[in-house]
Amino acid sequence: MRDHTTDLAGLRGDCEQCFGLCCVALPFAASADFAIDKKAGKPCPNLRGDHRCGIHAKLREKGFNGCTVYDCFGAGQKVSQITFGGRDWRTSPPEQARHMAEVFPVVRQLHELLWYLNEALTLPAARPVHDGLRRALDETERLTHKTPEELGALDVAAHRQEVNVLLLKTSELARAGIRGKKKNRRGADLMGARLKGADLRGANLRGAYLIAADLTGADLRGADLIGADLRDADLTDADLTGAFFLTQPQLNAARGGAGTRLPESVTRPAHWTARL
Structure with missing residues (x-):
C-alpha cells in the first residue's frame, strides 16, 4: 500500500x-549529447520567448540528445x-x-x-x-x-x-528477501560490459557505470539502480520489474524496446518505440 x-x-x-x-540554468558542452557549448545561466539559443524549445520535435535530429533524457x-x-x-x-x-x-x-x-x-x-x-x-x-x-x-x-x-x-x-x-547470492557492483566500472542475459536479481548497482553495457535479456528484478549511469545501455528484453530507485531520466538515456519489462514508477520512453 x-x-x-x-x-x-x-x-x-x-x-x-x-x-x-533547465534551458537557462544548466551548462552543457559540445559532445554526443549536445551540439554546442552553453554556460550556466545563459539561455539556450533554441529557447523561444514563450519559454518553449524551438526545436523540441527535432532535438535528437539536431544533436541535442541530452535534452531528451533530462527531467x-x-x-x-x-x-x-x-x-x-x-x-x-x-x-x-x-x-x-x-x-x-x-x-x-x-x-x-x-x-x-x-x-x-x-x-x-x-x-x-x-x-x-x-x-x-x-x-x-x-x-x-x-x-x-x-x-x-x-x-x-x-x-x-x-x-x-x-x-x-x-x-x-x-x-x-x-x-534481503530475494533468494540467491546477490551481486554487489556498487560504483563498478561496467562501461560496455557484456551482460547479456545476466542474473542481476537483487544486485546492488548503486552508482555503477553501465554506459553502453549490453544488458539485453538481463534479469534486474529487485536491483537497486540509484545513481546508475545507463546512458546508451541496451535494455532490450531485460526484466526490471521490481527494480527500485530507477528514475525516468536514467531510463530515457538507455535503449530498449517493447519487450523491456519496467517498474510501474516509470514509463516506456517514446524514442524506444520509434526504434521499432
Missing part, C-alpha cells in the same frame, strides 16, 4: 508552469511558481534572474530525493525504517519551500548524505 505524503504529480516536470529554467523532477515549476512567485526571469532584474538560475539546481536535487523517499515508502520490506523515511520526506519537502536566499545557502550535500543512510537501509531490507 502506498504511503505518500508528497504529491507525485509535483515531482514530474510541467513545462507549462516553468520559465524554461527536473518538478523543480522547474516549483522554482518558477512558488519560490519566485511566478516572476519571469526575462522581466526580472539581472540579479534575481541569476539567483533563480542558482536556486533551480538546488531544488532539483531536493525533488530527486523526494522521489526516492516516496518510492522507499512503497516498499513493504522497508517498513522498519518507514518512520525515519517519513521524517526525512517531511524535512526535505520543508526545505524546498525555503526562501531563495535560504536555498542558495543550503548544504544540499549534507542533507543528501543524511537521507542516503535511510535509502541504503531501505535497499538492504528490500533486497
